[in-house]
Amino acid sequence: MTSQEILDTLKSLCGDAVLDAKLDVLQPWISVEPLKLAVVAKALREDPRLDFDFVMCMSGMDHNNGTLGAVYHLYSMTQKHKIVIKAIVKNEDARVASTAAIWGGAEWHEREAYDMFGIVFEGHPDLRRILLPDDYPGHPLRKDFVVPEYYNGMKVPY
Amino acid sequence: MITEPRIIPTPYVTKPGAIRTSTGKTIRTDEMIINMGPQHPSTHGVLRLEIVVDGEIIVDVIPHIGYLHRCFEKHAEHMTNYQQVIPYCDRMDYVASMNNDWGFALAVERMLKIEVPPRVEYLRVIMAELQRIASHLVAVGTFGIDMGAFTPFLWTFRDREKILDLFEMTCGARLLYNYIWIGGLSHDVPPGFVEKAKEFCSYFGPKLKEFNDVLTYNEIFVRRTANVGVLPPDVAVNFACSGPMLRGSGVNFDLRRDDPYGVYDKFEWEVQVGKGEFGKVGDVWDRFIVKVREMEQSVKIIEQAVAALPEGNVQAAIPKRIRPDAGSEAYVRTESPRGELGFYVVSDGSASPFRVKARGPAFVNLSVLPEISRGCMIADLVAIVGSADIVLGEVDR
Numbered sequence: 001m002t003s004q005e006i007l008d009t010l011k012s013l014c015g016d017a018v019l020d021a022k023l024d025v026l027q028p029w030i031s032v033e034p035l036k037l038a039v040v041a042k043a044l045r046e047d048p049r050l051d052f053d054f055v056m057c058m059s060g061m062d063h064n065n066g067t068l069g070a071v072y073h074l075y076s077m078t079q080k081h082k083i084v085i086k087a088i089v090k091n092e093d094a095r096v097a098s099t100a101a102i103w104g105g106a107e108w109h110e111r112e113a114y115d116m117f118g119i120v121f122e123g124h125p126d127l128r129r130i131l132l133p134d135d136y137p138g139h140p141l142r143k144d145f146v147v148p149e150y151y152n153g154m155k156v157p158y
Numbered sequence: 159m160i161t162e163p164r165i166i167p168t169p170y171v172t173k174p175g176a177i178r179t180s181t182g183k184t185i186r187t188d189e190m191i192i193n194m195g196p197q198h199p200s201t202h203g204v205l206r207l208e209i210v211v212d213g214e215i216i217v218d219v220i221p222h223i224g225y226l227h228r229c230f231e232k233h234a235e236h237m238t239n240y241q242q243v244i245p246y247c248d249r250m251d252y253v254a255s256m257n258n259d260w261g262f263a264l265a266v267e268r269m270l271k272i273e274v275p276p277r278v279e280y281l282r283v284i285m286a287e288l289q290r291i292a293s294h295l296v297a298v299g300t301f302g303i304d305m306g307a308f309t310p311f312l313w314t315f316r317d318r319e320k321i322l323d324l325f326e327m328t329c330g331a332r333l334l335y336n337y338i339w340i341g342g343l344s345h346d347v348p349p350g351f352v353e354k355a356k357e358f359c360s361y362f363g364p365k366l367k368e369f370n371d372v373l374t375y376n377e378i379f380v381r382r383t384a385n386v387g388v389l390p391p392d393v394a395v396n397f398a399c400s401g402p403m404l405r406g407s408g409v410n411f412d413l414r415r416d417d418p419y420g421v422y423d424k425f426e427w428e429v430q431v432g433k434g435e436f437g438k439v440g441d442v443w444d445r446f447i448v449k450v451r452e453m454e455q456s457v458k459i460i461e462q463a464v465a466a467l468p469e470g471n472v473q474a475a476i477p478k479r480i481r482p483d484a485g486s487e488a489y490v491r492t493e494s495p496r497g498e499l500g501f502y503v504v505s506d507g508s509a510s511p512f513r514v515k516a517r518g519p520a521f522v523n524l525s526v527l528p529e530i531s532r533g534c535m536i537a538d539l540v541a542i543v544g545s546a547d548i549v550l551g552e553v554d555r
Contacts, residue, residue: 026268026488055398057489057500059515064506073489073502077395077411084489105398108525109517116231131224131554140232 001049001081003028009050013043027073029084034070037087038097038123044074044085045102051076052083055105060113063088064143068117070096072106089119091142098124116141189217192536196225200304200540203550205524207539214535219528223521226554234514240266240480241340243514248334250516251552253296256289256325257494259338262514264419265490265501266340269482277470278342279421284355284463285328285337286420287456291362292321293495294449294456297547301446302373304544305382310373317365320358327351341476352464359461366453374450383446384437387530387542391440397526400519401497402452403546406432406445413493425462427455442538442545449547479509489517496520496547518552 001009003023007030011018017036022029032040044052052074061069072085087096098121100107110121111130118139121127129136135152138145149156195206204225210218230250234243247262248255260282267274274282299314322332328347329337337344373379389399394407404411412429414422430451432444484507491500497519506512523546531542 026486053395056491056498057502057515057517059502059513059517061504061513064512071502073500077409080416103398104393104396104526104529105522108521129224131227133224140229141235 001079003081003083006030006050006081006083009047010040010043013047014039027082027084029071029086031086031088034087034089034096035122036097037070037085038099038102040085041072041099041102044083049079051078053077053103055099055103055109056082058106058109058113060117060119060141062117062141062143066091068094068119068142070110070113070119070121072099094119095122096120097122098127100124115139118142188212194539196222200543202300202543202548203553205543205548205550205553207527207543209536209539211536216531216534216536216539219531219539221524221527223524223550223553226550228555230516230555231514234511237510239509240511243511244339245334245336247516248336249551250518250555251494251496251499251520251549252333253549254289254293254495255333255335256285256338257293257492257499259335260286260420261490261492261494261499262501262503263338263340264492265488265503266480266482268490269486269488269503269505270340270476270480272341272474272476274342274474275471276421276468277346278472278474280463280467281343281347281472282338283420283422283425284460284467285325287459287463288321288324288355288358290456290495291453292318294453295321297495298369298373298446298449301544301547302379304540305379307373307376307379310369313365313369313372317362320361324351324354324358327354339473340480342471342473346472352467355460355464359457359464362457363454366450370450374447380436380443383443383541383545384441386437386442386538387534387545388438389440389445389526389530393526393529394440397529398522399497399526400522401493401495402445402448403497403519403523403526405430406448406545407440408432408434408444413491413498417491419490419492421463422459424466425459427459430455442541445545445547481505481507481509483507491517494519496549496552497523516555518555520546520548520550520552521555524548524553 007021017033017040020031044050054075054077056073056075059071067088070087075082113119115129115132189212192209196204206222208220230246233246237243244259247258250258295314295318299311302310326332329335389407391407391409394404408431410431430448436443482505487504489502491498500517502515503511504513531539
């Protein structure tokens, strides 16, 4: 399927969740309503024409304009096509519906995005920090993050 | 040594609570939490596994990672130049640095729409395949140690040394090479490299047979690994497993063929998949044999690439300051020895990346561990972790 066909199919399945799309770039992307991401993911996974069964990558993003993003790079092992799904949220209300129940491969990536960006994935089975210690202050990959001078009473050397 | 494949039955009951005394009475058992790692020889680095056990049977495994987190993504954003990210990529999967460099260089090249000279493509394939053999040798050798076989470990490290010698003569480094750069290579291979590479190929084939005789088809080893930690293909795909982990489950998928990059399409080679020769498809032995057979295929690729190596430049004409267009982004995946190594690079038009996300195959492959180790014995967990072939440097990045 071409990305235009993927977009059309997705619109026919859950049209109200699709917000925006850009298909004339290196890797075409579709932006969707963050809190309806789980519905979109279910459609992407279960529709036999789309059949996106493989999460290549899931990344958090800070766009440095007050918005954060959850970016899913999806691939279909059967149909051999790719698409990028983006869910863009405001910094102060960073809530995205989790897709971990649909794609097991997204579970740890979502934990990482929560850890690094503070994006809360609603419905995630185990949303804990994954790489950083549990008591770490803040989310370090946010663009407004300032490295703390002290961590647990220890001076941070630089 | 067993010569003919045969099915070995599952040796134990994998039902929690079903423990019987010798008089036939069922006894009640309690669950208990055991901590394995972070400093444990079988976790291949600093991985901590919190294991809930019922007697000797695993009820749940909770992996705790992050002990080796070195902020790769944060560092990458703070470089003043795209090229400066390459040495950090080296240090992610320190057993397969060449493949990591290639992954990142390829992502930036796709963003800049650069074509690299043919000699670079061939040398990259040679380096990546040599590195794949070196990495798989570490994987199968240390896996042998996990299973109690010490000799094959020494043999694999002896052969890996030959590859490291080749890398050393190429770029002076033995572990972290910084050799594959954006737009080409740091420099050409020295005179005599091609002959040495050919020599290695003819040396390595018979050694692999020796290795198979002593470990792969060894009855003790097969009984220890067959039917253990079975990963069904649908679960493997759902958890986005890749590399030998995915192919061990019988899924015929290799990025070198299915999402082509480099010049792999010019060579004759086959994708190896697990067939369940001694047990169920997707067991620990299948994941192991896929790695062994991939080494044979890599030798085949290297032989062809070395024979066809074209002359020419080893650096494409690229701008001194690399600045991809603002807003451009690319997710590029390559087949590292452990599986799909992806780099998601976003540019804001400046000379440093706006965002780099590294999708490490070991990170994703490890996330399926709880799924496949429930119901196993504790000793089998060692086999499963070993067969997943994780490098904690890449899991934690």
